[in-house]
Amino acid sequence: MNAVVAAVLIMLVLSLCRIHVVVALIVGAISGGLIAGMSLDATIEAFNNGLGGGATVALSYATLGAFAVAIGKSGLAHALADRALALVGRQEDGTAATGIRFLIVGLLLAIAISSQNILPIHIAFIPLVVPPLLYVMAKLNMDRRLVACVLTFGLITPYMFLPVGFGGIYLNEILLANVADNGVDASELNVMSAMALPALGMLVGLLIAVFFSYRGDRKYNMEAIAKTERVNVSYSPRTLIMALAAIVVAFVVQLWLGSMILGALAGFVLFNLSGVVKWKEADDLFTEGMKMLAMIGFIMIAANGFAEVMRETGDIATLVEGSVAAIGENKPLAAFLMLAVGLLITMGIGSSFSTIPIIAALYVPLALQMGFSPLAIVALVGTAGALGDAGSPASDSTLGPTAGLNVDGQHNHIWDTVVPTFLHYNLPLLGFGWLAAMVL
Numbered sequence: 001m002n003a004v005v006a007a008v009l010i011m012l013v014l015s016l017c018r019i020h021v022v023v024a025l026i027v028g029a030i031s032g033g034l035i036a037g038m039s040l041d042a043t044i045e046a047f048n049n050g051l052g053g054g055a056t057v058a059l060s061y062a063t064l065g066a067f068a069v070a071i072g073k074s075g076l077a078h079a080l081a082d083r084a085l086a087l088v089g090r091q092e093d094g095t096a097a098t099g100i101r102f103l104i105v106g107l108l109l110a111i112a113i114s115s116q117n118i119l120p121i122h123i124a125f126i127p128l129v130v131p132p133l134l135y136v137m138a139k140l141n142m143d144r145r146l147v148a149c150v151l152t153f154g155l156i157t158p159y160m161f162l163p164v165g166f167g168g169i170y171l172n173e174i175l176l177a178n179v180a181d182n183g184v185d186a187s188e189l190n191v192m193s194a195m196a197l198p199a200l201g202m203l204v205g206l207l208i209a210v211f212f213s214y215r216g217d218r219k220y221n222m223e224a225i226a227k228t229e230r231v232n233v234s235y236s237p238r239t240l241i242m243a244l245a246a247i248v249v250a251f252v253v254q255l256w257l258g259s260m261i262l263g264a265l266a267g268f269v270l271f272n273l274s275g276v277v278k279w280k281e282a283d284d285l286f287t288e289g290m291k292m293l294a295m296i297g298f299i300m301i302a303a304n305g306f307a308e309v310m311r312e313t314g315d316i317a318t319l320v321e322g323s324v325a326a327i328g329e330n331k332p333l334a335a336f337l338m339l340a341v342g343l344l345i346t347m348g349i350g351s352s353f354s355t356i357p358i359i360a361a362l363y364v365p366l367a368l369q370m371g372f373s374p375l376a377i378v379a380l381v382g383t384a385g386a387l388g389d390a391g392s393p394a395s396d397s398t399l400g401p402t403a404g405l406n407v408d409g410q411h412n413h414i415w416d417t418v419v420p421t422f423l424h425y426n427l428p429l430l431g432f433g434w435l436a437a438m439v440l
Contacts, residue, residue, distance in 0.1 A: 112154020342384025
């Protein structure tokens, strides 16, 4: 059996059995290495060599967590939650409650999309905004699986379709650059045209989640929310202004120095200097914040080790070559298999940005040989890279929503985030990506 397929399946099965994702990644990586014929020492060495690739991301998330706790202490997110709670209190009929649900969904969707381009902080907004809204959501009996799907859509679709912010990196610097490096003239290609149908597939998945799958009520334990999330937090115009100023400072420093770590630290220091966070509380708050997002960091580090073992096995190329042998001259089958292999690889690695360089060198020559147009090749490679970002246990696009929705222990990462996002996004993306490859 192909080592990459075996490793990913082992990791996914362990995760579905509620084994912690870090343990599942380690066991999957070691199993994949051994199945590929690598020695245990060589497998462990490859895994260790890959760990450093996730260190910067892990430290970024840890410092952003500290910054998030400081913003929470300012009361900014709670002021928003109090406004929403007041609306809930004034509306008694079901139609009005439904309207407030859609207002919350629309707000979270807008913030998630903005986090990829206008204010490129990625998942850092989730622990700022989502926990204070859990009480309001519970009062409305909102299904948190719906919120997970909304957040994941906002984290993935913008970089797939809009060539600004993170999308500028994914579409221009990674996708088009790698396609061009492997023999396709991408200078005149409109990347938005290539990715329009795949992005439409993501939109279809979102609409299904919002209007069909999770439109019903789901009950949550209000006492559990009250124990973990302070419902009544004191705030004043001064603390709210300082919170907004800290966000602006963090944003400016991040853009200026190109470092989320330094941006978050600058915002945290401003909270200290302003007195919103007292000096004697700073150490405890910083530690609390690091704990909040540090788990995401550890998973991302383990995912980098997993990815390095997969590369060292050499079975990614073997997997593609095996697919080619089954294709013959069948273009529809070729497109489907390339997308399916991309889904499998990204599910294991957890990063579409890291998947593109791996698959482009294999897919582009094959697609040229099969007679796909340059635009179809861009759609194929771009969709194959993005497939699996939603629905991967190791993706920050699923880990982020869980970090915000599970602060009270009532939202399971695998069954309430990973499985819903896999079903609602990977399946439509597979279909619409295949369609794009056929018609472009």
